Amino acid sequence: MAYSFFSEGSNINRRKFPSKYSILPILENATANWFPNLSDESGDFKRLKRTTSVGEFIESNASNGSITRANSTSSLSKLQFRDHIWMYSQRYLAAEAVEEAAAAIIGSEDGEKEEQVNEDGTKLVQQLISCAEAVACRDKSHASFLLSELRANALVFGSSFQRVASCFVQGLADRLALVQPLGTVGYVTSKMNIVENGLERKDEAIRLVYEICPHIQFGHFVANSSILEAFEGESSVHVVDLGMTLGLPHGYQWQGLIQSLVKRTRPLPRLRITGVGPCVEKLLSIGNELETYAQSRGLSLEFSVVESNLDNLKPEQIKILPGEVLVVNSILQLHCVVKESRGALNSVLQIIHDLSPKVLVLVEQDSSHNGPFFLGRFMEALHYYSAIFDSLDAMLPKYDTKRAKMEQLYFAEEIKNIISCEGPARVERHERVDQWRRRMSRAGFQTAHLKMLTEAKRWLNNINAIEGYTIVEEKGCLVLGWKSKPIVAASCWKC
Known part of the structure; x- marks a missing residue:
């Protein structure tokens, strides 16, 4: 059953709240004496019938x-x-x-x-x-x-x-x-x-989430479909993967992309993948496996690593070769650099914008947790x-x-x-797709409308997702939801 904290048209009987405290808005520094809105964005949810939280x-x-x-x-x-x-x-x-x-x-x-x-x-x-x-x-x-x-x-x-x-x-x-x-x-700063x-137990958990839930697979499907479209007819292509697909083993997303390139593209392009992240050994292990996988299918793949988290990423760390088409891929990553000052996210978006990618794929949790x-x-x-x-x-x-x-x-x-x-x-700073739309627009990006709703629904059926999962389109973005609640939103952006 879907969770709806408030049903539409509900009759409220004005009972006394059974708590020691009234509902108080408490700022993080506990010094506020006024009430702005609890979220920056509108609560309207047109793609799915958003139940009021x-x-x-x-x-x-x-x-x-x-x-x-x-x-x-x-x-x-x-x-x-x-x-x-x-x-x-x-x-x-x-x-x-x-x-x-x-x-x-x-x-x-x-x-x-x-x-x-x-x-x-x-x-x-x-x-x-x-x-x-x-x-x-x-x-x-x-x-x-x-x-x-x-x-x-x-x-x-x-x-x-x-x-x-x-x-x-x-x-x-x-x-x-x-x-x-x-x-x-x-509050004092957590030392944990x-x-x-x-980390090891979380790696196992994220692998299970990938295999059982459609959340991450949905992001990979939309991203790879958009990347394939951007690479159509190109001879030299380059993917910069921010966060390297959550550190999942075996490079699941890029194995799927390699399969699709081999099936759809003739002649095969020269593919470069740059993984961005702090765990070099892990990324190199994934890269070696991907290079072997690509070679077995007749595709030339060059893998490189940028040892950095997104907060400290420098533009000179990402090497772009003349004549290659660039795509930037971010799967559940950019929300981690959404800080109070906005400086960190603005810096990352500026670096990406200066690289002039043909498309930036952005997949994020669609909820207001910031x-x-x-x-x-x-x-x-x-x-x-x-x-x-x-x-x-x-x-x-x-x-x-x-x-x-x-x-x-x-x-x-x-x-x-x-x-x-x-x-x-606090790094899990999820925001709604409308807020991301405003942030990306301020950074100089324009929406590259996703026109694959039919394909996405077919994909959802093909993976045998249980009844209750839905995919809808809103203003050029695709949103995966559970019944009446949006879960993950995928969007594409161009400079």
């Missing part, structure tokens, strides 16, 4: 309702914030929203069992939101109490929402551990690099990953260890980074 719901009510300044009374007085904090006067609307969220998330059988499951789901959603508020307000005592209750109910092998809740509990616990004492501003923690408010990010992430866990629930049995590895070693790491990290440590 909790974050979007709060945002819309904030813009329509009155906002009152919070008084330092009751439980909030002990927080001693340096600045006044604004509250939404319509916070009572959240209560019914939470109840509807649980009903949509849990679903169940008829009769008493359905009522009990919905009641449990409602309680779990309420506890999660209350705990997030307590963590945002730095109330360690109340947050710790709620975390202990959540750990008993958020089961790794439970229902799909219990499983996703377990990941959010981990993230909230990590964030709480980094909270400074009351009266100070901000979440992305690199348990807003300035912790609670806004929390709600958006809860909505997004609930849909992903629901899709996994439909694909694999309850106690399947492969599913547990994907959820706990791959998606949970993304969730924990979004929830528990701030500043440079």
Whole structure:
């Protein structure tokens, strides 16, 4: 079942929100005294019927309702914030929203069992939101109490929402551990690099995600189709792969491209691939395998490595030969350089623009996980990953260890980074396709419309994806979604 935190046309009964705190927008540095929007972009979702997320719901009510300044009374007085904090006067609307969220998330059988499951789901959603508020307000005592209750109910092998809740509990616990004492501003920097923690286990998890979920394969399909079109009739072609397709073993994407070049192109072009990333040995191993693979199919391939992460990439590191056609490939990579200052991303986009590629392929998670408010990010992430866990629930049995590895070693790491990290440590800064469209336009890129919707739908059928996955086109981009929720968006850009 798809997760819809708020159904359209729902009747809200204005109950009192059952939490110790009102819904408070907390800036990362905890010094804000005003409320901008929770996200930069519009909530409109025309390609798929976007169900309203909790974050979007709060945002819309904030813009329509009155906002009152919070008084330092009751439980909030002990927080001693340096600045006044604004509250939404319509916070009572959240209560019914939470109840509807649980009903949509849990679903169940008829009769008493359905009522009990919905009641449990409602309680779990309420506890999660209350705990997030307590963590945002730095109330360690109340947050710790709620975390202990959540750990008993958020089961790794439970229902799909219990499983996703377990990941959010981990993230909230990590964030709480980094909270400074009351009266100070901000959060201490995490010494743990979440992305690199348990690297070998994560490699196995990402391989399973690639094999079982269509998310990454969808990006590879769109990218390779666009690259083949750009290389049509050319004798010397060059692909610069940012992040080298997530470090997947065997160069899956480029094996597929080599197969397609051999089948479709005569005479065969001379192919160069430049992998960008910090793990040189791993990239060279992939490159050696690809060169052997290409040679066995009669294709000349030259592989090279640029040892650098995207933040430190220099234009002189990428060598372009006269007469070759260049394509830049980015699969779930550029969001990692979206920082508060925007300087890092602008620098990377400027380097790419100066290389004058025939096309830049951009594949990213389509969700708003980079807003300035912790609670806004929390709600958006809860909505997004609930849909992903629901899709996994439909694909694999309850106690399947492969599913547990994907959820706990791959998606949970993304969730924990979004929830528990701030500043440079927070690298999972996913944004919606509309926001990427604005960023790319400001950097001087123009949309290269993808006209392969029919082929993409045929591809989805060919890989035997379970019912519930959809591919739609919006403004020249292709979006893979699970039921009513967009998951991954693919777009192409030209200079």
